[in-house]
């Protein structure tokens with residue numbers, strides 16, 4: 001049997017210094033891909049380079065670190081030029097950089113919303129512009145935008161985070177048919193709870209919590225498919241999709257139970 005041809009070009013992952021992006025970078029190197037791993041923390045990317053070079057962790061792929069802040073548009077555009085010039089065409093861009101700030105609606109701060117919109121939404125869009133410009137003349141390429149199941153519907157403490165992730169899901173739905181006409185595939189990635197430094201800060205129960213390695217395998221399998229939505233773990237996603245279909249009276253009856261410090265919420 002002939003070995004399936006490795007797709008040409010490299011994978012660019014933003015937010016790869018820790019958590020889900022880091023685990024995905026290692027998984028794709030194991031699967032033989034050339035991965036450019038980006039984040040702001042040069043020291044953590046150097047650790048990742050070492051881990052990716054471990055004999056057990058390297059299935060023929062390689063990992064190249066590239067420090068870039070996704071909120072700096074000119075730096076992102078230069079990063080894309082550098083990858084295309086020095087590593088090769090970007091075959092897959094995984095726009096994963098993002099963060100979370102819990103919000104209590106009774107004392108919300110506009111600055112928290114601005115920060116999450118800057119990183120989660122504009123950070124993604126600033127990457128999309130040069131990546132789409134590079135891919136469309138080739139009529140080839142794949143873009144995966146990491147949103148969240150919390151983008152399906154408003155949940156307590158996630159007013160700012162959910163706003164950004166719902167926006168990303170909507171944006172990808174808009175772009176899918178347009179980019180398909182240009183030969184580019186866009187996918188949205190909606191993780192449930194994955195154990196990472198981001199969720200380590202959560203002080204509430206996280207149903208169906210996944211380990212990052214298992215999440216990265218599901219993520220990588222999704223990138224090898226053409227389905228629009230990559231979702232893991234599926235059980236939590238299905239529960240939240242059903243919740244979203246309920247009439248608002250029932251929806252709020254469920255989500256009210258998730259509010260913390262409920263005595264002052266009366």
Ligand SMILES: NC(=O)c1ccc[n+]([C@@H]2O[C@H](COP(=O)([O-])OP(=O)(O)OC[C@H]3O[C@@H](n4cnc5c(N)ncnc54)[C@H](OP(=O)(O)O)[C@@H]3O)[C@@H](O)[C@H]2O)c1
Nearest residue numbers: 015017018019020039040041069070098148193194196198
């Ligand atoms: N973990 C979960 O349960 C879960 C669930 C749903 C969705 N998600 C989404 O999955 C993605 C990864 O989450 P995670 O849990 O792995 O989070 P994490 O552990 O906090 O990692 C976030 C990554 O984003 C990078 N980053 C943050 N701001 C950046 C910026 N301005 N420029 C470049 N890189 C930046 C961080 O690196 P530096 O600080 O070094 O820049 C880090 O590598 C996020 O978009 C998150 O919203 C996670």
